[in-house]
Structure formats: structure tokens, C-alpha cells
Amino acid sequence: MTQPAVAVAGLRRDYGDRAALAGVDFTLATGESLLVLGPNGAGKTTLLRVLATLLRPTAGEVRVLGAALPDEAWKVRGRIGFLGHEALLYRDLSGRENLRFHARLHGMQADAAEGRIAALLTLVGMERRAGERVAELSAGMRQRLALCRCVLHEPELLLLDEPDSNLDAAGREVARELVGSARGRARVIVSHDPERFVGEAHHVLNLTVDGRAELSAGGIAAPNPKVAR
Numbered sequence: 001m002t003q004p005a006v007a008v009a010g011l012r013r014d015y016g017d018r019a020a021l022a023g024v025d026f027t028l029a030t031g032e033s034l035l036v037l038g039p040n041g042a043g044k045t046t047l048l049r050v051l052a053t054l055l056r057p058t059a060g061e062v063r064v065l066g067a068a069l070p071d072e073a074w075k076v077r078g079r080i081g082f083l084g085h086e087a088l089l090y091r092d093l094s095g096r097e098n099l100r101f102h103a104r105l106h107g108m109q110a111d112a113a114e115g116r117i118a119a120l121l122t123l124v125g126m127e128r129r130a131g132e133r134v135a136e137l138s139a140g141m142r143q144r145l146a147l148c149r150c151v152l153h154e155p156e157l158l159l160l161d162e163p164d165s166n167l168d169a170a171g172r173e174v175a176r177e178l179v180g181s182a183r184g185r186a187r188v189i190v191s192h193d194p195e196r197f198v199g200e201a202h203h204v205l206n207l208t209v210d211g212r213a214e215l216s217a218g219g220i221a222a223p224n225p226k227v228a229r
């Protein structure tokens with residue numbers, strides 16, 4: 001059998017005496033999408049950061065693309081695309097310089113990287129503004145560049161925290177083109193707008209402020225939904 005893209009069992013993450021995540025369980029197959037919902041403070045961003053290898057779990061088992069976290073995190077960091085609240089762009093560099101820097105981080109060959117960068121900038125409508133410093137761009141333009149950064153190295157797993165943030169209607173269509181379900185990648189999506197993504201989610205994970213989680217089927221039928229206790 002093909003190994004799952006993500007397998008989480010009994011995941012717990014504490015901050016001092018407070019449990020941000022308290023026994024989260026789910027499995028995500030290659031090509032599937034998980035929509036993560038919940039109020040502020042329910043641990044949605046914490047979950048993404050654990051899967052992105054940026055936070056260590058306090059307890060439980062987490063496997064991403066076959067690697068056990070945190071011990072084997074080094075095996076998968078280059079295979080993950082992470083879009084967080086922050087754009088992770090250097091404000092004093094231009095958009096194109098930022099993408100070139102990230103291409104080098106991922107070991108992309110220069111010629112291939114230039115072609116990929118040019119294609120992405122054209123797709124998001126930023127080719128004429130890519131030479132400007134990131135600090136001079138609007139929040140929506142920075143989000144378009146962050147989307148480019150997230151998919152630049154063609155990752156197998158996308159971890160997306162509010163991917164439509166700061167985007168107008170045209171920008172949301174750009175986001176759908178870059179990180180939508182049609183691309184065939186496994187995706188974990190955090191959103192405060194469930195109607196936007198539930199129709200293309202195989203599973204929905206509802207988190208509560210006490211760290212608990214309930215897993216159910218999304219708009220795409222998922223077999224045997226279960227509750228994580």
C-alpha cells in the first residue's frame with residue numbers, strides 16, 4: 001500500500017501548562033485535502049507548524065511523507081511547501097531576489113529556477129513588479145509572492161494558513177491555480193472561511209480551544225469519519 005502523506009496519532013503540543021493540541025488523530029493520503037477549522041486559540045497554526053517541522057510535538061506520533069517527526073525532519077523539509085501568517089520574504093530584497101534565494105535554499109539549478117520563477121511571476125501577475133523591494137509592495141502583492149515561494153520547489157505536501165489572506169477576487173483565483181486541489185498534492189488548509197474550501201476537502205478537522213479535535217468528512221466523500229478523543 002502507498003504510505004499516507006500525513007499520519008498523526010495522539011498528537012499533543014503543550015505551551016507550559018496549556019495544551020494547544022490534546023490528542024489529535026488523522027491520516028491524509030497523497031492527493032487528499034484536510035480542512036482545519038476552529039476558533040482563535042484552538043491550535044490550528046500550531047498543528048501546521050508541527051507538520052512543517054517548525055515545532056516539536058510534546059507527545060504522540062507524527063509521520064510526514066514517510067518520515068517520523070521530529071527525528072527525521074531533515075528528510076522532508078525540502079518536500080513541504082509552507083504558507084504561514086508571515087510571508088517569509090526579505091523586505092529589503094525584491095520579489096524576484098527572494099524567489100531566487102529560496103530556489104538556492106532548495107538546491108534548484110539556476111537555469112531551471114529562472115524559468116520556474118518567470119512562469120510563476122507571470123501566473124500571479126507580478127512580472128512587472130518583481131524588481132521592486134518587498135517592503136514597497138501591498139499586502140496582497142506580498143501574498144502573491146508568498147504563494148510563489150510556497151510552490152517554487154514543487155513540494156509534495158502543502159501546509160496553508162489562510163491562503164486567501166489579503167487577496168481580492170482575482171488574487172483568490174490565482175491562489176486556486178497555484179495551490180488548488182487540481183494540482184494533486186496533499187494539502188492541509190487552515191481557514192476561517194469554511195465555505196471557501198469545504199467543497200474540495202476530503203476531511204474536516206474541527207479543533208476546540210481545549211485542544212480537542214473532531215474529524216469528519218468534507219465536501220468530497222471520506223470513508224469512516226471518526227472522532228479524535
